[in-house]
Amino acid sequence: MPKDNGIGASSKRREDVRFLTGAGRYTDDLNIHGQAYVCFLRSDTAHAKLASVETDQASAMPGVLRVFTGADFEGVGGLPCGWQITDRNGEPMKEPAHPILAQGKVRHVGDPIAAVVAETAAQARDAAEAILVDYDEMPAVVDMKSALESGPLVHEDAGTNLCFDWGFVEDNREAVDKALAAAHHVTTLKLTNNRLVANPMEPRVAIGDYDAATDVSTLYTTSQNPHVIRLLMGAFVLSIPEHKLRVVSPDVGGGFGSKIYHYAEEAFCTFASRQLLRPVKWTASRSEAFISDAHGRDHVTKIELGLDAEGNFLAIRTETLANMGAYLSTFAPAVPTYLHGTLMAGNYKTPQIYVNVKAVFTNTVPVDAYRGAGRPEATFQLERVIDKAAREIGMDPIELRRKNFIEKDQFPYTTPVALQYDTGDYAATMDKLEEIADIAGFDARAAESKRNGKLRGLGVNCYIEACGIAPSNLVGQLGARAGLYESATVRVNATGSVTVMTGSHSHGQGHETTFPQVVSDMLGIAEDQINIVHGDTANTPMGMGTYGSRSIAVGGAALVRATEKIISKAKKIAAHLMESSADDIEFADGQFTVAGTDKSVAWGDVCLTAYVPHNYPLDELEPGLEETAFYDPANFTFPAGAYACEVEVDAETGKVDIVAFAAADDFGNVINPMIVDGQVHGGIAQGAGQALLEHAVYDETGQIISGSYMEYAMPRADDIPDLIVDHSCQTPCTHNPLGVKGCGEAGAIGSPPTIVNAVVDALRRGGYEVDHIDMPLTPYRVWEAISR
């Protein structure tokens, strides 16, 4: 029987009402009295020395308040990187400066050179066009191999385009080499993981607002993690202490990772507002987003899988080139390393694994985490090579996967790439998948497609991800320059309603609905008596924000801990009111009862007593009922699942249609099934976009070819079929109080290999000897593979 409130209920989202009536409050909807507008002049050249930047004419244009150039930022810090990788030889990664405005050199198309602040946005744009830049052009390098071999240096002071050469686990290297040399069969696959642009529908916005009377700067920004922005910008860029800096992110229109990072425009607007004593607003155009939002993926990989004669996996070796772009974005170095190499075991008991990653600077937009972040790259190569291996040894791909699954009685399971999976049941999700995708009926559907002149293929795939990011002491050892706990303050009001302040920050996930479901269950009060405050550093405890499928697993856990403290104190107050001992108080359904008696007091009476302490043990207990908890997870969480896709390919044109897609996920316990379904739907669509449509393409001079929605193909409604999703297989997380694992990235991780597996299967069923096609599988690429 489905629940109608609390944990496990598909409560309708309360935030929807404002979004559906045009009453949402996104950053660009904010206008501060007296605000001026910024237009950035961005480099149209990928790599050049700046011989001169002439601003006199622009400065004299109507409405212009000031034109800023790199010279204004000489004494100001650059954008910091939040994760330091140590390479195979124990050396730190190369970490070049990342200025707010270019210091004498530009390194990618879109690199900001100057900024005009004017009375209106149109005046700022007009004046930016009047700035004269004399570029001393240099050869650009876009291809990672060229960058390492002979390319011009993106950063001369680094002396190389190699950011780091990382081995994981370095001590496994020789054992893996030996195991592969001795293997009965080795399957090798070379592939690329295509560069993507996150493309949340809301472009980025920043408004700096300095109040000279209090010496406090407020930054309104489209961020997934306002506290992180305050810390990075305050401590590393502008030297503003936290108590003089407030960061506010109101409603955020999607992020998918791209709104985690601290960007130059945020620091610029804050800085310019302090200089001009005016609020300063910047709103990105979509064209600007394509050349200034951090991009995602962009790996080139060779993977080898060794098997014995029975099909048991023996060893995996992978070599990856990972594009960092022109500068290190906030968490960029963590993505191809600890978010990627650690996942190479997948759902399987492969005993020996070695991962090598070379991170490379190129004259392209910086690359950082995008929905899944490293885990999709790991899953893609692993699941593609398994499919190829199954064909090569003549085994059904589902059977080969099942044969190598970590079995459910093997948990907790320590992988050779340093993770300990706490729980899982991969055979159960595969059983569920076979049922919901009707795998048994595929042959009949393929025959029907054939009658219609189409090649039908079936792709199956498994994935695992490490979510609930992350145990601070562990990530600290691995190079993170931040803790990754989360926080919650639960404030019980005098008449019994509850306000929750959380460091997590929804950008579409529905926290305003799901967090109250948790508190409602614990306190026995109605969900509508509970309100969530988030997205404002002035009103919430320090928290690390929302990404990496962490908000319910880490933020939710903090919420549980804070609510437990509330219950503990409330029991003491109830004990006093009933002249009993707190140890004898039971709390259920909003009633405090003395165990074994009919004596009870209601939730509301206890709350009122806390704030009107006329009859109160003030010598033992403080008045008030408000508690804060910080939760630092003991381990990652490990959502996992099995996906199936059926495609139809038109062999004459190469066009691929996804005709069926099913996902069987294990997210542990689920707070709101409706919202979880939606998260998986959206993830699958983004993965389908990567597999079939999306590609951020650069030409050899470093110009981005797909820089708008005219060229960058986003998935549209008729690209995606109806989706079958199921999360009834639940092995609850063993180390967080809700038993939850997180669900935000699963779809984007699991779907790309599923779709590519399906297309390759379709072509082979049609008699075409195709082993692999690189994403996106556009009609041209598929047709080309067929025609080879």
Place this chain on the structure above:
Amino acid sequence: METVNLIVNGSAFSGEVEGRKLLSDFLREDLRCTGTHVGCDTGQCGACVVHVGGKAVKSCSMFAWEADGMEVATIEGMADEESLGDIQQAFQDSHALQCGFCTPGMVMSAAALLDENPNPTDAEIRDYLEGNLCRCTGYHNIVKAIRSVAERRASAGAA
């Protein structure tokens, strides 16, 4: 400057606007109807869809003065004081929105679709939404919401 007279969500507006001002910017900045969103600058994403003269248009792709003398309907006019409109309610019931940024344009397109074709097939719904990008939902629940409105209107009409 250009003079414009238009009716937005039933209220008359007369005033002057800069010739180059887009209808989307006019609605957001001059009328403070910030429910109309701008998600791209190439008329591709559909976050800015409003109705002009009863037809769905991308308000980022026309000048404010081009709407002179016309009736404009935006997301702010889709609910009455008491309750959401039936499309809005269906979007909430079906979880057809997540971050909410594309939602106003999506609802305005859905309204135009159901005016033109009260009983669309799923394929017709998906085809009609070609001009509206959503990055969050994968469209599954948007199609479901629109289908449910068509069904509910049909059964209400039959009763």
